[in-house]
Amino acid sequence: MTRLIKPTRRAVLAGTAAVLTTPYLNRAWAADPVEINMLAWYGHGEPDMVEEFEAENNVKFNAKYYAGGDNMLALIAQSPPGTYDIILSDGEFVQQLNAAGYIEQMDADDYNFDDFWPEFQKFPGHWKGDDLYSVMVRYGLLGVSFNTDVITHKEAMTYGVFQDEKLKGKVGHFDWHLPSLGQMSLYNGNNDPGPFDIDDDAWEKVQETTMSLRPQVGGFFDYGGTFSNLKNGEMHAMCGIGDWITGVLRKDGAPVDSVIPEEGGIQWTESYSIGKGSDKADIVRKFIQYMLTPEGQVRSIQMAAYPGLSPTKSGWKAIQKENPDEAKRSGLIEGADNDPIKMRKEGRIFNRDIPQQQDLEDWNDFWSEYKNA
Numbered sequence: 001m002t003r004l005i006k007p008t009r010r011a012v013l014a015g016t017a018a019v020l021t022t023p024y025l026n027r028a029w030a031a032d033p034v035e036i037n038m039l040a041w042y043g044h045g046e047p048d049m050v051e052e053f054e055a056e057n058n059v060k061f062n063a064k065y066y067a068g069g070d071n072m073l074a075l076i077a078q079s080p081p082g083t084y085d086i087i088l089s090d091g092e093f094v095q096q097l098n099a100a101g102y103i104e105q106m107d108a109d110d111y112n113f114d115d116f117w118p119e120f121q122k123f124p125g126h127w128k129g130d131d132l133y134s135v136m137v138r139y140g141l142l143g144v145s146f147n148t149d150v151i152t153h154k155e156a157m158t159y160g161v162f163q164d165e166k167l168k169g170k171v172g173h174f175d176w177h178l179p180s181l182g183q184m185s186l187y188n189g190n191n192d193p194g195p196f197d198i199d200d201d202a203w204e205k206v207q208e209t210t211m212s213l214r215p216q217v218g219g220f221f222d223y224g225g226t227f228s229n230l231k232n233g234e235m236h237a238m239c240g241i242g243d244w245i246t247g248v249l250r251k252d253g254a255p256v257d258s259v260i261p262e263e264g265g266i267q268w269t270e271s272y273s274i275g276k277g278s279d280k281a282d283i284v285r286k287f288i289q290y291m292l293t294p295e296g297q298v299r300s301i302q303m304a305a306y307p308g309l310s311p312t313k314s315g316w317k318a319i320q321k322e323n324p325d326e327a328k329r330s331g332l333i334e335g336a337d338n339d340p341i342k343m344r345k346e347g348r349i350f351n352r353d354i355p356q357q358q359d360l361e362d363w364n365d366f367w368s369e370y371k372n373a
Contacts, residue, residue, distance in 0.1 A: 033060040036280055036287070039075060040065060040088035041270065042223060043305020052299075053290050059283060067223050068176040069093035070364065076102050082277030086284045091269030092178070092353045094125045094134040103273040108132040110285055111292065112312075117341055120311040124351065126271060134271040137291050138300045138308035141340060141349065142179050142242040142266040145258040150236045157261045159187035162239055168216055172235035175220040177367035178352055179240035179266060184210045186263040186350070195266070196353035203358055207366055213239075214373050230256050243330065244268070244306040260338075264348045267340075270308065294318035302326060309340055 033054070038045050038061050045063025054060060066072045069090045076084065076097075089097055097103045108130075113121045116136075126134045144156040150170075155161050162171050173180050178196075185195035185206045198206065218235055219225070226245055229235040231254045238245070242265070246256045272288045274281050290296045297315030300308055302323065309330060310316055316334075320327040331338030343349050354360050 031058060033058045034280065034283060035059070036061050036085045036283065037083060037275075038063045038086045038088070039072065039084040039275075040086075041067065041305075043303050044088050046303075046305065048302075048304045049299055050287075052295075053287055057283065057286065059287075069096075069178075070176075070360075073097075073100075076100075082275065082279070084275040085278040085280040086287065087273045087275050088137075089134060089271055089273060091123065091125060091134075091136065091139075091271050091351065094271060094273065096354075097273060098128065098133045102276050103133055104276055104278070104281065106132045106135065106274060106285075111135055111289065115292070115312045115314050117311060117313060119341060119344055123269065123271075134273040135288055135292070136269055136271045136311050137288070138297075138303075139267055139269045139311060139340075140242060140244045140306075140308050141258075141260060141343075142183065142240065142268060142352070143258050143260040145230070145238040145241050145246050145256065147230070147233060147236040148255045148257050149233075153257070153259060156237075156257075156259050159183055159239075159261055159263055161261075162213055162216060162237060167237055169218045170234075170236040171213065171216040172218055172226065172229055172238045173220045174226050174238065174240040174245075175222055175371075176240065177363050178354070179268075181206060181210060181363055181367070182266050182350075182352060183239060184213070186266070189263070191264055191347070191350065194350045194353070195264075196350075197356040199357055203355075203362075207370075210366075210370055211373065214370065220371055230254065242268075244308065247307040247330070248305075260343060260348060264350055265343070266352045267344075267349050268352050298322050301330065301332070 036059055040063055042065040045061045050061045066075055069092065072089060072093065073096060087103060120136055123136050126132065126136065144159060144161060146156050151161060182195045185198060188205055188209055190198050190202055221229055226238060226241060230238060230245065231249055242258045246258045249256045274284050278284065291300060292312060294314045297310045297312055298318050301310055301319050307330060310332060316332045319332055327333055331340055333339065335342065340349065355363050
């Protein structure tokens, strides 16, 4: 007859601890994470942005990256409905996403818009009447980006610096037409109502101004090429970018900076939408809400791939506490000279947009002609 031996409490606890601390058993017992397909600019699906949310919610982001709103639209058009659960879009393309039926309507009550700065509470294009389709999570400013060993801050305070003789062959372009052509439009004085809402005569002059810059241009670069050519000094100035590039390089010790020149700067805006047909809408909504918390905004502001600015008041307060130097550098302090809200109120910042009086293809076609000139 076999004698039953009752385990002691200590033995039970020891066995339980072994189960809880054994990595293999942990993986065996844990449910597989829910996979969320993301379409975004590079960096948004990286660990510094999503690891905390993934761990707390047992999800895994699968990120597909693009550069430029035109490429984003093409990728979605080539994919079956429901392919992407969450779409990070440039603000000016939300209307096209909505018109094409690529994104779901969102419930505005799910998001704390009272925490947004008033300028961003009902951001153009994100709403259709009172219906919400995208939520702004970060933004940044485009101006003159330059090598501080070659160009002074005073010289950089006009887009005309790109024509300086000492920059011949040393001016680069981020290879996307909207940022650069918008800056050339501002250089021509198109600030009422803005650089993207111009008649055909003004558009003709923008093309002439842009083409006159061609002898100065040393290349057209993607995201990585823009970084490397500014870092190694191959290019001394870049048109079409701003602190989202030079902010990272400065942290690495490169002698570069960006300023908003006298003619004004352009705001890029990144916003999240829920992909049409996604069966993960609930968890995507929770992620967007997380990104708008002070903790999420601190991650966003300091994103390793490229920095951004916060549209929320609590985000500003959080970065001031978490990293005062970064708050000062990026202007997220009310009343600072580089305060982006202050510059907007002064009429120095214009939202990047698609052409209002020409077809988008007109601008795209000219850009191809300009590159091949």
